[in-house]
Amino acid sequence: MTGHRKPPHAGQASSPFRRRRLSRRPFPLLVLFAAVTLLVASAFFATACGQTSDNTTTSLAASTTVAPSTETTAPSTSTTVGGSTFPVTVTDDNGKTVTVSAKPMRIVSTAPASTEILFALGVGDRVVGVTSLCDYPPEAAALPKVGDFQANTEAIMALSPDLVVGYSGNEEALAPVEAAGAAVIILNPATLDGIYADITMVGAATGATAEAAALVEKLKADVKQVADAATAKGQAPKVFYALDNTLWTAGPGSFVDELLQIVHATNVGAMQGEGPAQAYFQFAPEQLVAADPDVILLPNTAYKSIDEFVGDSRFAQLKAVKEKRVILIDDVIITRPGPRIAEGLKKLLEAVHPGAL
């Protein structure tokens, strides 16, 4: 090892040994450089070709979307689909008025909840793009991806949508899509009523008004069933709902707090004097010991098993730990503000009041 290290120190550039090393070294470097250049070049060409083919579809699609809009300028050609008469005007959760000129045939969703609403309304066959986080229903997961929690403008443009059902936070990424002529509606529900309103709005925008009405009706009935079963159980246990593995929890006014009220539980995070009365905040470990909840709910997105929590010596003496009421919950289905919310509520009810249903 030291033998190899010596030459640079010897510093004799004229020795044959040194010269051979000098002449040998650039070769692999050159090859590497050439290989990298080639790779970059080919990658560039590949994307360039991909882009040109996309461009042609975009321009084709653009011309087809132009056609209906010229039609709608003529007042006589409004069409009626599934109860909605196009053009239809809706107000989205940002309070923006959006006009959908014709029945949308190429819909892009940029959030899991939006995707679930579209599929629950039966318009999934018209959805052409979703995000990589859209895991439900299975047929949605197979669709082309347009980003994760951040929408990718180019990927969406490439699909030439006529309707984008986005989510709060996507506004900036979706502005160019809107400028290109697509209708963009943004969802941001904060309550169950907000979810019902969103389903109704998406139904109107996609020509599925009747389906939306039926879905909302069904959800309301299911939620009422859960609420009745919960109230029938009498006492309301103290529940700590963990949002992650660092004791962030939901305070008063949060969506989780509403859900906990429906299943007749006392949300520890919303109890008097237990927090800064914020929708979401971090609980101190000490406070959890002092509050000593009856039930502790852990999200399965942050915990693999309850052992992580139960095995923590700080919490070994908690009532919920000793009485084995620390429960791993499927927090995605419970907190995702989509059409499976009633299903999520049933799971929450089962965790808080076992056997209530």
Added chain:
Amino acid sequence: MRLVGDRRRTYRLVMLAVAAGLLGAVVLAAVTGAAGLSIKQSFAALLALFQHGSEATGDFPDWAPRLLLNLRLPRIALAILTGAALSTAGASFQGTFRNPLAEPYLLGVSAGAALGATIAIIWKPLSALGAYTVPLLAFIGAISAAFLVYRLATFAGHTQSASLLLSGVAVGSTLTAILSFLMVTTERDLHTVVVWLMGGLTAATWTKVFLALPVVAVGFVYIVAMARRMNLLLMGEERARELGVDSQRTRRNLMVAASVTTAAAVSFSGLIGFIGLMVPHIMRLLVGPDHRRLLPASALFGAFLLLLADTVARTALAPQEIPVGIITAATGGPFFLYLLRTRRGA
């Protein structure tokens, strides 16, 4: 002679004052917190805990002794351990490099630990290793990074300060780049990673204290035992060699000891900045550059300062905790500037 006598007296005085301060901080930390116990109740519970154990009852909620035993006391212990470890390591790095900007994370320990911890958090199959996967990988990452930096800076068995500093920076930024890449490609665990990176003692338990303690203790004892040699190194490498110190070996051993000590602390507390940088400077101003005094004084003051910072961190906005790294950096930054300005003038 008079000067030496003065120094000795100052040292005793400083040690006494800091020890008293530390004791005060321990009591303060034990009786304050987010649980809604009054200071009086906390005191009563603390006394009862020491007299009758964690099942003691009295003029306080019956969970209070357990809360003190399982939450506050291990957290106090971990703060003391971490503060002492970082400050000792910082003093030792500053001494071996004769560089006032040297700090415990000089050899890429922080970036290595951060990357290790992030991999442990993101890559789920690893969690099969148990509850201590994150500290374990952080420790391995920290040690590997330090080893890598040291190897990269060593040519023909010779290590130069400049090459060490540079390879430390280079390895650090490379690892940080990988870390950033991992962070943008993960969605689910981003929050957990960020919380770890900010550093904190929130999740302190006795197990963590007892896992970190032996490593930190051995590192501390070794570094203090080398104090005399570090003093000789301060006189310059030539001079040290004349006096019979193998400066190369001494520096290497000290770097290993300081990096391992840092790694042990960082693995359980995340990245806490500025303690390791500023504590040795404050102590050098007070007790002088003699490492036989500087090292113990730094350890004690570092323990005191981090415990105080952590108590502020968990009580100022209770129940919300402020990452302690924010407090150490917020106080350390201005202090460092002050030091820079006044030293210029001197």
